[in-house]
Amino acid sequence: MSQGKKILVVDDDRDLRDILRIVLEDAGYAVALAGTGPEGMEVADRERPDLILLDVMMPEGTEGFHVVWKLRNRDDPYFQSVPIVMLTAIHQQTTLRFYPDSRDGTYQAGEYLPVEGFVDKPVEPEALLKEVARALATGRKT
Amino acid sequence: MSEDPVPERSRALPATEVLIGRIGWLIRLRWVAVAGSLAFIEVARRVLSIEVHLSRLLLVLALLALYNLAAEFLLHRMRRGNLVGRERPEAGGEGGPIGPIARFLLPRTPPGVEYYDGQAAQAALFASAQIVLDLIFLAVLLHYAGGVENPLRVFFIFHVIVASILLSRPSTYCVATLGFLLLAAVALGELWGVLPHHSLEGHWRPGGYLDPGLVGTQVFLLGVTLFVGAYLASSIAARLRRREIDVVVLTRHLEGEARRLQEAYRDLSAAERAKSEYMRKVAHELRQPLSTVKTALSVALDSASDSMSPRARGLIVRAERRAGELAEMTRELLSLALARGGEALAEPVDIDLREISRDVLDEMAARAEEAGITLSVQVQDALPRFEGNPGGMGDLMRNLLGNAIRYTPRGGSVSFSLGVEAHEMVLQVDDTGIGIEREALGRIFDEFYRSEAARAHAPDGSGLGMAIVKAVVDQHGGSISVESEVGRGSRFRVSLPLREERAESTGPVSE
Numbered sequence: 001m002s003q004g005k006k007i008l009v010v011d012d013d014r015d016l017r018d019i020l021r022i023v024l025e026d027a028g029y030a031v032a033l034a035g036t037g038p039e040g041m042e043v044a045d046r047e048r049p050d051l052i053l054l055d056v057m058m059p060e061g062t063e064g065f066h067v068v069w070k071l072r073n074r075d076d077p078y079f080q081s082v083p084i085v086m087l088t089a090i091h092q093q094t095t096l097r098f099y100p101d102s103r104d105g106t107y108q109a110g111e112y113l114p115v116e117g118f119v120d121k122p123v124e125p126e127a128l129l130k131e132v133a134r135a136l137a138t139g140r141k142t
Numbered sequence: 143m144s145e146d147p148v149p150e151r152s153r154a155l156p157a158t159e160v161l162i163g164r165i166g167w168l169i170r171l172r173w174v175a176v177a178g179s180l181a182f183i184e185v186a187r188r189v190l191s192i193e194v195h196l197s198r199l200l201l202v203l204a205l206l207a208l209y210n211l212a213a214e215f216l217l218h219r220m221r222r223g224n225l226v227g228r229e230r231p232e233a234g235g236e237g238g239p240i241g242p243i244a245r246f247l248l249p250r251t252p253p254g255v256e257y258y259d260g261q262a263a264q265a266a267l268f269a270s271a272q273i274v275l276d277l278i279f280l281a282v283l284l285h286y287a288g289g290v291e292n293p294l295r296v297f298f299i300f301h302v303i304v305a306s307i308l309l310s311r312p313s314t315y316c317v318a319t320l321g322f323l324l325l326a327a328v329a330l331g332e333l334w335g336v337l338p339h340h341s342l343e344g345h346w347r348p349g350g351y352l353d354p355g356l357v358g359t360q361v362f363l364l365g366v367t368l369f370v371g372a373y374l375a376s377s378i379a380a381r382l383r384r385r386e387i388d389v390v391v392l393t394r395h396l397e398g399e400a401r402r403l404q405e406a407y408r409d410l411s412a413a414e415r416a417k418s419e420y421m422r423k424v425a426h427e428l429r430q431p432l433s434t435v436k437t438a439l440s441v442a443l444d445s446a447s448d449s450m451s452p453r454a455r456g457l458i459v460r461a462e463r464r465a466g467e468l469a470e471m472t473r474e475l476l477s478l479a480l481a482r483g484g485e486a487l488a489e490p491v492d493i494d495l496r497e498i499s500r501d502v503l504d505e506m507a508a509r510a511e512e513a514g515i516t517l518s519v520q521v522q523d524a525l526p527r528f529e530g531n532p533g534g535m536g537d538l539m540r541n542l543l544g545n546a547i548r549y550t551p552r553g554g555s556v557s558f559s560l561g562v563e564a565h566e567m568v569l570q571v572d573d574t575g576i577g578i579e580r581e582a583l584g585r586i587f588d589e590f591y592r593s594e595a596a597r598a599h600a601p602d603g604s605g606l607g608m609a610i611v612k613a614v615v616d617q618h619g620g621s622i623s624v625e626s627e628v629g630r631g632s633r634f635r636v637s638l639p640l641r642e643e644r645a646e647s648t649g650p651v652s653e
Contacts, residue, residue: 016434019441026445089429089473122436122469125444 005136006030008049010040010067011087016123020053023125024132037067044071048078051136055087065113072114083135086113089121116140157258161265164308165217168272171304172210179203179283182294186342195340198286206279213272220265243267249310249383269308273317277301281324288342290329290357291350295364298325299371306375318372322365329357415483422479429472436465467602474606477537478589481613493532495525495567499560502539506547514552522561526640534614541607542571542634548600550575550631562640566620569636577628586624587612595628
């Protein structure tokens with residue numbers, strides 16, 4: 001049931017943001033956009049979306065990981081429970097479980113990312129919608 | 143450590159050390175001589191029943207032993223003096239200049255080259271003194287044991303040989319002369335009654351020592367023996383010395399070459415890594431825009447194809463497909479660059495191969511089903527800890543299995559096994575596919591290579607998959623083998639050493 005659900009898309013590629021907005025809005029979701037990690041956190045705070053679609057590598061490297069952990073480490077229970085789906089172009093799911101240590105010690109290498117799903121880039125619209133719907137239905141795994 | 147384009151012979155020989163080492167050998171020989179002499183005396187008395195002047199002989203031997211002890215002591219002092227870590231001194235520097243006597247004694251060096259120092263001169267003098275004393279001792283021993291009657295007078299040849307090894311050629315001839323003169327002195331002294339005769343009773347005919355003809359012949363023969371011996375021994379020694387110098391010079395040269403090779407290898411490795419790093423950057427930059435292009439085209443097809451003309455639709459379908467290929471190729475180029483970049487680009491981490499294989503197998507199971515192929519899996523239960531690059535290992539499995547599935551026709555089968563065998567992690571993928579021709583086998587790991595048969599069977603493909611597999615195998619210090627038969631299938635077997643046994647390659651010349 002996509003009615004009334006709001007999705008936040010965080011990706012530094014402006015074209016891709018717009019394309020994803022088209023796909024999601026066509027499927028009936030409301031969409032908010034953000035271009036960087038910090039901006040994403042801000043918008044999430046303000047808009048409280050039902051799901052966050054987060055790019056792994058922004059603007060380069062593995063910033064997406066940091067954003068995930070920053071979100072989850074916030075005290076607010078909303079951030080603990082919002083489902084996150086990652087957009088990944090690197091070695092798919094495998095590497096995401098073994099990413100390097102955080103510089104500020106918020107996570108260790110080898111820890112599982114507390115996210116609910118993955119969508120590969122280049123994005124197939126069908127695959128994206130399926131994964132989003134699934135994550136919304138299942139909700140946050142604890 | 144300067145690099146000389148032409149290695150200098152003056153730095154070639156540790157001349158002093160060699161001399162001192164040889165003096166040590168001479169001293170050891172002398173102990174053998176003492177023991178041997180005692181043995182000879184016993185044999186002569188007990189076995190051959192020859193009477194000798196025992197007390198005098200034993201006295202001389204005792205003196206010889208004392209003399210040898212003194213020599214040991216002096217040698218020790220000399221060695222200690224030499225061990226104070228200093229640079230090889232200039233010729234004529236440390237230890238004083240080389241006197242004319244020492245210059246006469248020391249073996250000749252190639253013209254224009256100085257490599258003896260004051261210490262070498264000292265050593266040469268020490269050695270010469272010992273040899274002269276040895277000659278005298280032998281003469282005295284012979285005198286007390288029959289003089290010219292004693293066949294062991296030929297032992298003078300030993301001193302000649304020793305001199306040829308330690309000293310120069312002229313010195314060797316001098317030693318021969320001295321030996322000859324000493325024996326002549328003993329023999330003639332006894333003949334002319336100047337010296338008392340201590341005969342070897344029971345050996346020669348009595349009074350033989352008084353026969354000038356006999357004595358003269360014996361002495362003359364010994365002289366000939368000693369001089370010919372001196373000539374032969376010093377010739378051999380000179381030849382050996384030249385070889386010695388050549389070997390040392392060659393070794394120095396080779397060491398220089400080895401260093402240059404090592405540097406060249408390091409430079410090459412650095413260049414390789416730089417290339418991989420560049421490729422990684424390029425692939426990284428290309429990936430995002432390509433991926434967006436493909437996504438845009440996919441979405442256009444998905445959401446707007448109804449409003450497109452069939453021609454436009456057709457064009458976009460093609461564009462989307464090619465964009466997809468490009469995106470896939472940049473992804474593979476990135477994997478390849480990461481696998482080749484070495485430790486610097488992808489730090490090894492403890493990984494669970496079961497997990498990685500599970501992910502890959504899930505993906506492959508779907509593809510196998512689509513292609514109508516049976517996929518069988520055998521993963522060992524308790525796999526040991528493995529250190530490596532998780533992305534790389536994932537790529538390795540994905541490419542091996544992906545290829546197996548792609549090149550196996552409908553109805554065939556693919557099997558995957560993962561386990562530990564003899565301290566190695568072994569991965570094996572078998573398929574009943576089209577197989578690989580022998581001519582292609584040597585090239586399958588080349589970048590962008592696709593054999594004719596492969597292209598005929600599956601037109602799409604970058605040819606990078608196997609290059610990635612090989613790069614990952616190399617990155618983990620392992621090996622990969624291929625067996626294949628056209629029309630029957632192929633078997634790929636990867637062995638990766640477990641952490642402890644993994645050797646780092648340091649270059650063509652290991653240190």
